[in-house]
Amino acid sequence: MLKQLASKSANGFDWIDISDPQHDELHETATRYNLHEELLDDSLQSDHLPKYETMRDYVFMIFRIHTESKAMEADTVQLLTHKIAIFYSKEFIVTIHRKPHALIDTLAALVTEGQCTGSFHLLNNIIKACLLTYDAPSRDLSRGLEYYEEQIFLRTRKVPLLKGMYFLKRKVDLIRRMLILSYDIIDNIDAEQGDVNTRDTRDLYIRLQNIYDALSDNINHLLSLYFNVSAQRxxxxxxxxxxxxxxxxxxxxxxxxxxxxxxxxxxxxxxxxxxxxxxxxxxxxxxxxxxxxxxxxx
Known part of the structure:
Protein backbone atom coordinates (compact mmCIF):
# COMPACT_ATOMS: atom_id res chain seq x y z
CA MET A 1 0.00 0.00 0.00
CA LEU A 2 1.46 3.35 -1.07
CA LYS A 3 1.05 6.45 1.08
CA GLN A 4 2.42 9.94 0.53
CA LEU A 5 3.20 11.17 4.03
CA ALA A 6 4.91 14.43 3.01
CA SER A 7 4.96 16.61 -0.07
CA LYS A 8 7.27 19.30 -1.45
CA SER A 9 4.55 21.92 -1.37
CA ALA A 10 3.78 21.42 2.31
CA ASN A 11 7.05 20.08 3.76
CA GLY A 12 9.77 20.88 1.25
CA PHE A 13 10.34 17.21 0.34
CA ASP A 14 8.37 14.11 -0.64
CA TRP A 15 7.98 11.11 1.63
CA ILE A 16 6.54 8.00 0.03
CA ASP A 17 5.90 5.02 2.31
CA ILE A 18 5.13 1.64 0.72
CA SER A 19 4.03 -1.27 2.91
CA ASP A 20 3.36 -4.73 1.47
CA PRO A 21 4.73 -3.44 -1.86
CA GLN A 22 3.00 -4.30 -5.12
CA HIS A 23 4.68 -4.34 -8.52
CA ASP A 24 2.74 -1.40 -9.97
CA GLU A 25 3.40 0.77 -6.89
CA LEU A 26 7.13 0.06 -7.02
CA HIS A 27 7.28 0.65 -10.77
CA GLU A 28 5.46 3.96 -10.45
CA THR A 29 7.74 5.14 -7.62
CA ALA A 30 10.89 3.95 -9.39
CA THR A 31 9.92 5.82 -12.54
CA ARG A 32 9.02 8.98 -10.63
CA TYR A 33 12.32 9.18 -8.70
CA ASN A 34 14.60 7.29 -11.12
CA LEU A 35 15.37 4.44 -8.69
CA HIS A 36 17.64 1.61 -9.79
CA GLU A 37 15.92 -1.72 -10.42
CA GLU A 38 18.57 -3.80 -8.63
CA LEU A 39 18.15 -1.70 -5.50
CA LEU A 40 14.40 -2.26 -5.69
CA ASP A 41 15.09 -5.99 -5.83
CA ASP A 42 17.26 -5.65 -2.71
CA SER A 43 14.44 -3.82 -0.94
CA LEU A 44 12.12 -6.79 -1.56
CA GLN A 45 14.45 -9.46 -0.17
CA SER A 46 13.09 -10.36 3.24
CA ASP A 47 16.42 -11.62 4.60
CA HIS A 48 18.67 -8.87 3.21
CA LEU A 49 21.20 -7.64 5.75
CA PRO A 50 21.82 -3.94 6.55
CA LYS A 51 23.67 -2.00 3.88
CA TYR A 52 24.52 1.55 2.78
CA GLU A 53 25.03 2.38 -0.89
CA THR A 54 25.60 5.77 -2.50
CA MET A 55 24.19 6.43 -5.95
CA ARG A 56 24.57 9.55 -8.12
CA ASP A 57 21.35 11.31 -7.04
CA TYR A 58 20.36 9.51 -3.87
CA VAL A 59 21.45 7.12 -1.13
CA PHE A 60 20.03 3.64 -0.61
CA MET A 61 20.11 1.91 2.74
CA ILE A 62 18.57 -1.12 4.41
CA PHE A 63 17.99 -1.14 8.15
CA ARG A 64 16.64 -4.05 10.16
CA ILE A 65 14.41 -3.31 13.16
CA HIS A 66 13.64 -5.64 16.02
CA THR A 67 10.28 -7.40 15.91
CA GLU A 68 7.85 -7.71 18.80
CA SER A 69 8.02 -11.51 18.74
CA LYS A 70 8.24 -13.06 22.22
CA ALA A 71 8.94 -16.60 21.03
CA MET A 72 11.83 -18.08 23.00
CA GLU A 73 13.13 -20.02 19.99
CA ALA A 74 13.13 -17.05 17.59
CA ASP A 75 16.77 -16.97 16.54
CA THR A 76 16.89 -16.13 12.83
CA VAL A 77 17.13 -12.84 10.94
CA GLN A 78 13.55 -13.18 9.64
CA LEU A 79 12.05 -14.07 13.04
CA LEU A 80 13.91 -11.50 15.13
CA THR A 81 14.00 -8.54 12.75
CA HIS A 82 12.06 -6.83 9.98
CA LYS A 83 13.58 -4.91 7.09
CA ILE A 84 13.03 -1.29 6.13
CA ALA A 85 14.54 -0.11 2.83
CA ILE A 86 15.15 3.64 2.49
CA PHE A 87 15.86 5.73 -0.59
CA TYR A 88 17.04 9.19 0.46
CA SER A 89 17.88 12.45 -1.22
CA LYS A 90 17.34 16.10 -0.29
CA GLU A 91 14.24 16.08 -2.47
CA PHE A 92 12.56 12.84 -1.35
CA ILE A 93 12.50 9.84 0.96
CA VAL A 94 11.00 6.49 -0.03
CA THR A 95 10.53 3.83 2.65
CA ILE A 96 9.63 0.25 1.70
CA HIS A 97 8.65 -2.50 4.15
CA ARG A 98 6.44 -5.57 4.08
CA LYS A 99 4.57 -5.04 7.35
CA PRO A 100 3.11 -1.86 8.85
CA HIS A 101 5.17 -0.43 11.71
CA ALA A 102 4.06 1.90 14.47
CA LEU A 103 7.25 3.95 14.16
CA ILE A 104 6.22 5.05 10.65
CA ASP A 105 2.91 6.40 11.99
CA THR A 106 4.72 8.19 14.82
CA LEU A 107 7.17 9.83 12.42
CA ALA A 108 4.36 10.75 10.04
CA ALA A 109 2.69 12.61 12.90
CA LEU A 110 5.92 14.55 13.52
CA VAL A 111 6.06 15.54 9.85
CA THR A 112 2.43 16.64 9.91
CA GLU A 113 3.10 18.77 12.99
CA GLY A 114 6.06 20.41 11.25
CA GLN A 115 8.70 18.98 13.59
CA CYS A 116 10.89 17.70 10.73
CA THR A 117 12.81 20.53 9.10
CA GLY A 118 13.86 18.56 6.03
CA SER A 119 14.42 15.16 4.49
CA PHE A 120 17.75 14.67 6.29
CA HIS A 121 16.12 15.46 9.62
CA LEU A 122 13.43 12.87 8.86
CA LEU A 123 16.04 10.32 7.81
CA ASN A 124 17.86 10.76 11.10
CA ASN A 125 14.59 10.34 13.00
CA ILE A 126 13.82 7.15 11.05
CA ILE A 127 17.22 5.64 11.85
CA LYS A 128 16.95 6.69 15.50
CA ALA A 129 13.46 5.13 15.75
CA CYS A 130 14.80 1.93 14.19
CA LEU A 131 17.64 1.82 16.72
CA LEU A 132 15.24 2.34 19.61
CA THR A 133 13.48 -0.92 18.70
CA TYR A 134 16.58 -2.69 20.10
CA ASP A 135 16.39 -0.88 23.45
CA ALA A 136 13.54 -2.79 25.11
CA PRO A 137 14.83 -6.21 23.92
CA SER A 138 18.17 -5.49 25.59
CA ARG A 139 16.37 -5.17 28.94
CA ASP A 140 14.42 -8.39 28.32
CA LEU A 141 17.64 -10.22 27.44
CA SER A 142 19.31 -8.85 30.59
CA ARG A 143 16.44 -10.15 32.71
CA GLY A 144 16.72 -13.52 30.97
CA LEU A 145 20.44 -13.61 31.72
CA GLU A 146 19.78 -12.82 35.39
CA TYR A 147 17.17 -15.61 35.52
CA TYR A 148 19.61 -18.22 34.23
CA GLU A 149 22.32 -17.00 36.60
CA GLU A 150 19.90 -17.50 39.49
CA GLN A 151 18.97 -20.98 38.28
CA ILE A 152 22.61 -22.02 37.99
CA PHE A 153 23.85 -20.69 41.34
CA LEU A 154 20.84 -20.57 43.67
CA ARG A 155 18.28 -23.14 42.54
CA THR A 156 18.28 -26.93 42.68
CA ARG A 157 15.18 -27.68 40.63
CA LYS A 158 15.57 -28.94 37.10
CA VAL A 159 14.95 -26.47 34.25
CA PRO A 160 16.00 -26.62 30.58
CA LEU A 161 18.90 -24.27 31.22
CA LEU A 162 21.16 -25.18 28.33
CA LYS A 163 18.42 -24.87 25.71
CA GLY A 164 17.28 -21.50 27.08
CA MET A 165 20.82 -20.14 27.22
CA TYR A 166 21.45 -21.35 23.67
CA PHE A 167 18.55 -19.32 22.27
CA LEU A 168 19.49 -16.35 24.46
CA LYS A 169 23.01 -16.44 23.02
CA ARG A 170 21.65 -16.75 19.47
CA LYS A 171 19.44 -13.69 19.92
CA VAL A 172 22.22 -11.57 21.40
CA ASP A 173 24.71 -12.58 18.71
CA LEU A 174 22.22 -11.93 15.90
CA ILE A 175 21.31 -8.47 17.19
CA ARG A 176 25.01 -7.62 17.61
CA ARG A 177 25.52 -8.65 14.00
CA MET A 178 22.69 -6.39 12.83
CA LEU A 179 24.13 -3.46 14.76
CA ILE A 180 27.64 -4.04 13.42
CA LEU A 181 26.36 -4.20 9.84
CA SER A 182 24.40 -0.98 10.44
CA TYR A 183 27.52 0.98 11.36
CA ASP A 184 28.01 2.38 7.83
CA ILE A 185 24.51 3.87 7.93
CA ILE A 186 25.10 5.62 11.25
CA ASP A 187 28.59 6.76 10.28
CA ASN A 188 27.54 8.22 6.93
CA ILE A 189 24.49 10.01 8.35
CA ASP A 190 26.53 11.66 11.07
CA ALA A 191 29.36 12.51 8.67
CA GLU A 192 27.28 14.02 5.87
CA GLN A 193 25.41 16.76 7.69
CA GLY A 194 26.30 16.08 11.28
CA ASP A 195 24.47 18.06 13.92
CA VAL A 196 23.13 17.58 17.43
CA ASN A 197 20.44 15.17 16.24
CA THR A 198 22.82 12.92 14.30
CA ARG A 199 25.28 12.87 17.18
CA ASP A 200 22.42 11.85 19.45
CA THR A 201 21.66 8.99 17.06
CA ARG A 202 25.33 7.95 17.05
CA ASP A 203 25.39 8.05 20.87
CA LEU A 204 22.30 5.82 20.94
CA TYR A 205 23.96 3.42 18.51
CA ILE A 206 27.15 3.27 20.60
CA ARG A 207 25.15 2.72 23.80
CA LEU A 208 23.19 -0.16 22.26
CA GLN A 209 26.35 -1.66 20.82
CA ASN A 210 28.04 -1.56 24.23
CA ILE A 211 24.97 -3.11 25.88
CA TYR A 212 24.84 -6.01 23.44
CA ASP A 213 28.61 -6.49 23.60
CA ALA A 214 28.32 -6.78 27.38
CA LEU A 215 25.38 -9.16 27.06
CA SER A 216 27.35 -11.32 24.65
CA ASP A 217 30.34 -11.47 27.01
CA ASN A 218 28.10 -12.24 29.98
CA ILE A 219 26.22 -15.05 28.24
CA ASN A 220 29.51 -16.60 27.12
CA HIS A 221 30.84 -16.43 30.68
CA LEU A 222 27.57 -17.83 31.98
CA LEU A 223 27.77 -20.78 29.60
CA SER A 224 31.32 -21.47 30.78
CA LEU A 225 30.18 -21.27 34.39
CA TYR A 226 27.25 -23.57 33.61
CA PHE A 227 29.56 -26.25 32.27
CA ASN A 228 32.01 -25.75 35.17
CA VAL A 229 29.22 -26.00 37.75
CA SER A 230 27.79 -29.07 36.00
CA ALA A 231 31.23 -30.67 35.98
CA GLN A 232 31.68 -29.81 39.67
CA ARG A 233 28.33 -31.38 40.57
Whole structure:
Protein backbone atom coordinates (compact mmCIF):
# COMPACT_ATOMS: atom_id res chain seq x y z
CA MET A 1 0.00 0.00 0.00
CA LEU A 2 1.46 3.35 -1.07
CA LYS A 3 1.05 6.45 1.08
CA GLN A 4 2.42 9.94 0.53
CA LEU A 5 3.20 11.17 4.03
CA ALA A 6 4.91 14.43 3.01
CA SER A 7 4.96 16.61 -0.07
CA LYS A 8 7.27 19.30 -1.45
CA SER A 9 4.55 21.92 -1.37
CA ALA A 10 3.78 21.42 2.31
CA ASN A 11 7.05 20.08 3.76
CA GLY A 12 9.77 20.88 1.25
CA PHE A 13 10.34 17.21 0.34
CA ASP A 14 8.37 14.11 -0.64
CA TRP A 15 7.98 11.11 1.63
CA ILE A 16 6.54 8.00 0.03
CA ASP A 17 5.90 5.02 2.31
CA ILE A 18 5.13 1.64 0.72
CA SER A 19 4.03 -1.27 2.91
CA ASP A 20 3.36 -4.73 1.47
CA PRO A 21 4.73 -3.44 -1.86
CA GLN A 22 3.00 -4.30 -5.12
CA HIS A 23 4.68 -4.34 -8.52
CA ASP A 24 2.74 -1.40 -9.97
CA GLU A 25 3.40 0.77 -6.89
CA LEU A 26 7.13 0.06 -7.02
CA HIS A 27 7.28 0.65 -10.77
CA GLU A 28 5.46 3.96 -10.45
CA THR A 29 7.74 5.14 -7.62
CA ALA A 30 10.89 3.95 -9.39
CA THR A 31 9.92 5.82 -12.54
CA ARG A 32 9.02 8.98 -10.63
CA TYR A 33 12.32 9.18 -8.70
CA ASN A 34 14.60 7.29 -11.12
CA LEU A 35 15.37 4.44 -8.69
CA HIS A 36 17.64 1.61 -9.79
CA GLU A 37 15.92 -1.72 -10.42
CA GLU A 38 18.57 -3.80 -8.63
CA LEU A 39 18.15 -1.70 -5.50
CA LEU A 40 14.40 -2.26 -5.69
CA ASP A 41 15.09 -5.99 -5.83
CA ASP A 42 17.26 -5.65 -2.71
CA SER A 43 14.44 -3.82 -0.94
CA LEU A 44 12.12 -6.79 -1.56
CA GLN A 45 14.45 -9.46 -0.17
CA SER A 46 13.09 -10.36 3.24
CA ASP A 47 16.42 -11.62 4.60
CA HIS A 48 18.67 -8.87 3.21
CA LEU A 49 21.20 -7.64 5.75
CA PRO A 50 21.82 -3.94 6.55
CA LYS A 51 23.67 -2.00 3.88
CA TYR A 52 24.52 1.55 2.78
CA GLU A 53 25.03 2.38 -0.89
CA THR A 54 25.60 5.77 -2.50
CA MET A 55 24.19 6.43 -5.95
CA ARG A 56 24.57 9.55 -8.12
CA ASP A 57 21.35 11.31 -7.04
CA TYR A 58 20.36 9.51 -3.87
CA VAL A 59 21.45 7.12 -1.13
CA PHE A 60 20.03 3.64 -0.61
CA MET A 61 20.11 1.91 2.74
CA ILE A 62 18.57 -1.12 4.41
CA PHE A 63 17.99 -1.14 8.15
CA ARG A 64 16.64 -4.05 10.16
CA ILE A 65 14.41 -3.31 13.16
CA HIS A 66 13.64 -5.64 16.02
CA THR A 67 10.28 -7.40 15.91
CA GLU A 68 7.85 -7.71 18.80
CA SER A 69 8.02 -11.51 18.74
CA LYS A 70 8.24 -13.06 22.22
CA ALA A 71 8.94 -16.60 21.03
CA MET A 72 11.83 -18.08 23.00
CA GLU A 73 13.13 -20.02 19.99
CA ALA A 74 13.13 -17.05 17.59
CA ASP A 75 16.77 -16.97 16.54
CA THR A 76 16.89 -16.13 12.83
CA VAL A 77 17.13 -12.84 10.94
CA GLN A 78 13.55 -13.18 9.64
CA LEU A 79 12.05 -14.07 13.04
CA LEU A 80 13.91 -11.50 15.13
CA THR A 81 14.00 -8.54 12.75
CA HIS A 82 12.06 -6.83 9.98
CA LYS A 83 13.58 -4.91 7.09
CA ILE A 84 13.03 -1.29 6.13
CA ALA A 85 14.54 -0.11 2.83
CA ILE A 86 15.15 3.64 2.49
CA PHE A 87 15.86 5.73 -0.59
CA TYR A 88 17.04 9.19 0.46
CA SER A 89 17.88 12.45 -1.22
CA LYS A 90 17.34 16.10 -0.29
CA GLU A 91 14.24 16.08 -2.47
CA PHE A 92 12.56 12.84 -1.35
CA ILE A 93 12.50 9.84 0.96
CA VAL A 94 11.00 6.49 -0.03
CA THR A 95 10.53 3.83 2.65
CA ILE A 96 9.63 0.25 1.70
CA HIS A 97 8.65 -2.50 4.15
CA ARG A 98 6.44 -5.57 4.08
CA LYS A 99 4.57 -5.04 7.35
CA PRO A 100 3.11 -1.86 8.85
CA HIS A 101 5.17 -0.43 11.71
CA ALA A 102 4.06 1.90 14.47
CA LEU A 103 7.25 3.95 14.16
CA ILE A 104 6.22 5.05 10.65
CA ASP A 105 2.91 6.40 11.99
CA THR A 106 4.72 8.19 14.82
CA LEU A 107 7.17 9.83 12.42
CA ALA A 108 4.36 10.75 10.04
CA ALA A 109 2.69 12.61 12.90
CA LEU A 110 5.92 14.55 13.52
CA VAL A 111 6.06 15.54 9.85
CA THR A 112 2.43 16.64 9.91
CA GLU A 113 3.10 18.77 12.99
CA GLY A 114 6.06 20.41 11.25
CA GLN A 115 8.70 18.98 13.59
CA CYS A 116 10.89 17.70 10.73
CA THR A 117 12.81 20.53 9.10
CA GLY A 118 13.86 18.56 6.03
CA SER A 119 14.42 15.16 4.49
CA PHE A 120 17.75 14.67 6.29
CA HIS A 121 16.12 15.46 9.62
CA LEU A 122 13.43 12.87 8.86
CA LEU A 123 16.04 10.32 7.81
CA ASN A 124 17.86 10.76 11.10
CA ASN A 125 14.59 10.34 13.00
CA ILE A 126 13.82 7.15 11.05
CA ILE A 127 17.22 5.64 11.85
CA LYS A 128 16.95 6.69 15.50
CA ALA A 129 13.46 5.13 15.75
CA CYS A 130 14.80 1.93 14.19
CA LEU A 131 17.64 1.82 16.72
CA LEU A 132 15.24 2.34 19.61
CA THR A 133 13.48 -0.92 18.70
CA TYR A 134 16.58 -2.69 20.10
CA ASP A 135 16.39 -0.88 23.45
CA ALA A 136 13.54 -2.79 25.11
CA PRO A 137 14.83 -6.21 23.92
CA SER A 138 18.17 -5.49 25.59
CA ARG A 139 16.37 -5.17 28.94
CA ASP A 140 14.42 -8.39 28.32
CA LEU A 141 17.64 -10.22 27.44
CA SER A 142 19.31 -8.85 30.59
CA ARG A 143 16.44 -10.15 32.71
CA GLY A 144 16.72 -13.52 30.97
CA LEU A 145 20.44 -13.61 31.72
CA GLU A 146 19.78 -12.82 35.39
CA TYR A 147 17.17 -15.61 35.52
CA TYR A 148 19.61 -18.22 34.23
CA GLU A 149 22.32 -17.00 36.60
CA GLU A 150 19.90 -17.50 39.49
CA GLN A 151 18.97 -20.98 38.28
CA ILE A 152 22.61 -22.02 37.99
CA PHE A 153 23.85 -20.69 41.34
CA LEU A 154 20.84 -20.57 43.67
CA ARG A 155 18.28 -23.14 42.54
CA THR A 156 18.28 -26.93 42.68
CA ARG A 157 15.18 -27.68 40.63
CA LYS A 158 15.57 -28.94 37.10
CA VAL A 159 14.95 -26.47 34.25
CA PRO A 160 16.00 -26.62 30.58
CA LEU A 161 18.90 -24.27 31.22
CA LEU A 162 21.16 -25.18 28.33
CA LYS A 163 18.42 -24.87 25.71
CA GLY A 164 17.28 -21.50 27.08
CA MET A 165 20.82 -20.14 27.22
CA TYR A 166 21.45 -21.35 23.67
CA PHE A 167 18.55 -19.32 22.27
CA LEU A 168 19.49 -16.35 24.46
CA LYS A 169 23.01 -16.44 23.02
CA ARG A 170 21.65 -16.75 19.47
CA LYS A 171 19.44 -13.69 19.92
CA VAL A 172 22.22 -11.57 21.40
CA ASP A 173 24.71 -12.58 18.71
CA LEU A 174 22.22 -11.93 15.90
CA ILE A 175 21.31 -8.47 17.19
CA ARG A 176 25.01 -7.62 17.61
CA ARG A 177 25.52 -8.65 14.00
CA MET A 178 22.69 -6.39 12.83
CA LEU A 179 24.13 -3.46 14.76
CA ILE A 180 27.64 -4.04 13.42
CA LEU A 181 26.36 -4.20 9.84
CA SER A 182 24.40 -0.98 10.44
CA TYR A 183 27.52 0.98 11.36
CA ASP A 184 28.01 2.38 7.83
CA ILE A 185 24.51 3.87 7.93
CA ILE A 186 25.10 5.62 11.25
CA ASP A 187 28.59 6.76 10.28
CA ASN A 188 27.54 8.22 6.93
CA ILE A 189 24.49 10.01 8.35
CA ASP A 190 26.53 11.66 11.07
CA ALA A 191 29.36 12.51 8.67
CA GLU A 192 27.28 14.02 5.87
CA GLN A 193 25.41 16.76 7.69
CA GLY A 194 26.30 16.08 11.28
CA ASP A 195 24.47 18.06 13.92
CA VAL A 196 23.13 17.58 17.43
CA ASN A 197 20.44 15.17 16.24
CA THR A 198 22.82 12.92 14.30
CA ARG A 199 25.28 12.87 17.18
CA ASP A 200 22.42 11.85 19.45
CA THR A 201 21.66 8.99 17.06
CA ARG A 202 25.33 7.95 17.05
CA ASP A 203 25.39 8.05 20.87
CA LEU A 204 22.30 5.82 20.94
CA TYR A 205 23.96 3.42 18.51
CA ILE A 206 27.15 3.27 20.60
CA ARG A 207 25.15 2.72 23.80
CA LEU A 208 23.19 -0.16 22.26
CA GLN A 209 26.35 -1.66 20.82
CA ASN A 210 28.04 -1.56 24.23
CA ILE A 211 24.97 -3.11 25.88
CA TYR A 212 24.84 -6.01 23.44
CA ASP A 213 28.61 -6.49 23.60
CA ALA A 214 28.32 -6.78 27.38
CA LEU A 215 25.38 -9.16 27.06
CA SER A 216 27.35 -11.32 24.65
CA ASP A 217 30.34 -11.47 27.01
CA ASN A 218 28.10 -12.24 29.98
CA ILE A 219 26.22 -15.05 28.24
CA ASN A 220 29.51 -16.60 27.12
CA HIS A 221 30.84 -16.43 30.68
CA LEU A 222 27.57 -17.83 31.98
CA LEU A 223 27.77 -20.78 29.60
CA SER A 224 31.32 -21.47 30.78
CA LEU A 225 30.18 -21.27 34.39
CA TYR A 226 27.25 -23.57 33.61
CA PHE A 227 29.56 -26.25 32.27
CA ASN A 228 32.01 -25.75 35.17
CA VAL A 229 29.22 -26.00 37.75
CA SER A 230 27.79 -29.07 36.00
CA ALA A 231 31.23 -30.67 35.98
CA GLN A 232 31.68 -29.81 39.67
CA ARG A 233 28.33 -31.38 40.57
CA UNK A 234 29.25 -34.47 38.58
CA UNK A 235 32.58 -34.65 40.40
CA UNK A 236 30.82 -34.33 43.76
CA UNK A 237 28.46 -37.16 42.84
CA UNK A 238 31.34 -39.35 41.65
CA UNK A 239 33.26 -38.57 44.85
CA UNK A 240 30.34 -39.66 47.03
CA UNK A 241 29.86 -42.85 45.03
CA UNK A 242 33.61 -43.52 45.25
CA UNK A 243 33.51 -43.13 49.04
CA UNK A 244 30.66 -45.64 49.29
CA UNK A 245 32.48 -48.05 46.99
CA UNK A 246 35.65 -47.83 49.12
CA UNK A 247 33.64 -48.74 52.21
CA UNK A 248 32.00 -51.72 50.58
CA UNK A 249 34.97 -53.14 48.63
CA UNK A 250 36.69 -54.85 51.63
CA UNK A 251 33.33 -55.99 52.97
CA UNK A 252 32.44 -57.47 49.62
CA UNK A 253 35.84 -59.19 49.54
CA UNK A 254 35.23 -60.84 52.93
CA UNK A 255 31.71 -61.88 52.01
CA UNK A 256 33.05 -63.29 48.73
CA UNK A 257 35.57 -65.47 50.55
CA UNK A 258 33.00 -66.93 52.91
CA UNK A 259 30.55 -67.35 50.09
CA UNK A 260 32.77 -69.92 48.35
CA UNK A 261 31.42 -73.46 48.45
CA UNK A 262 34.47 -75.28 49.80
CA UNK A 263 33.79 -78.28 52.07
CA UNK A 264 36.67 -77.62 54.48
CA UNK A 265 36.51 -74.11 55.89
CA UNK A 266 37.52 -74.35 59.58
CA UNK A 267 36.05 -70.98 60.54
CA UNK A 268 32.56 -72.14 59.65
CA UNK A 269 32.61 -74.65 62.52
CA UNK A 270 33.62 -72.12 65.18
CA UNK A 271 30.95 -70.90 67.61
CA UNK A 272 32.07 -67.24 67.51
CA UNK A 273 33.02 -67.14 63.83
CA UNK A 274 29.97 -65.16 62.67
CA UNK A 275 30.16 -62.35 65.27
CA UNK A 276 33.95 -62.25 64.80
CA UNK A 277 33.62 -61.66 61.07
CA UNK A 278 31.00 -58.97 61.69
CA UNK A 279 33.34 -57.34 64.20
CA UNK A 280 36.22 -57.42 61.71
CA UNK A 281 33.93 -55.79 59.13
CA UNK A 282 32.97 -53.06 61.60
CA UNK A 283 36.62 -52.39 62.46
CA UNK A 284 37.52 -52.13 58.77
CA UNK A 285 34.68 -49.64 58.17
CA UNK A 286 35.79 -47.58 61.19
CA UNK A 287 39.43 -47.54 60.06
CA UNK A 288 38.42 -46.42 56.55
CA UNK A 289 36.21 -43.71 58.04
CA UNK A 290 39.04 -42.40 60.27
CA UNK A 291 41.46 -42.45 57.34
CA UNK A 292 39.07 -40.43 55.17
CA UNK A 293 38.52 -37.94 57.98
CA UNK A 294 42.26 -37.51 58.41
CA UNK A 295 42.70 -36.87 54.70
CA UNK A 296 39.85 -34.36 54.70
CA UNK A 297 37.79 -36.33 52.20
CA UNK A 298 34.72 -36.44 54.44
Missing amino acids: TNDTVRILTVFSVFFMPLTFIVGIYGMNFEYMPELQQKWAYPTVLGVMAVIVLLIYLWFRRKGWL
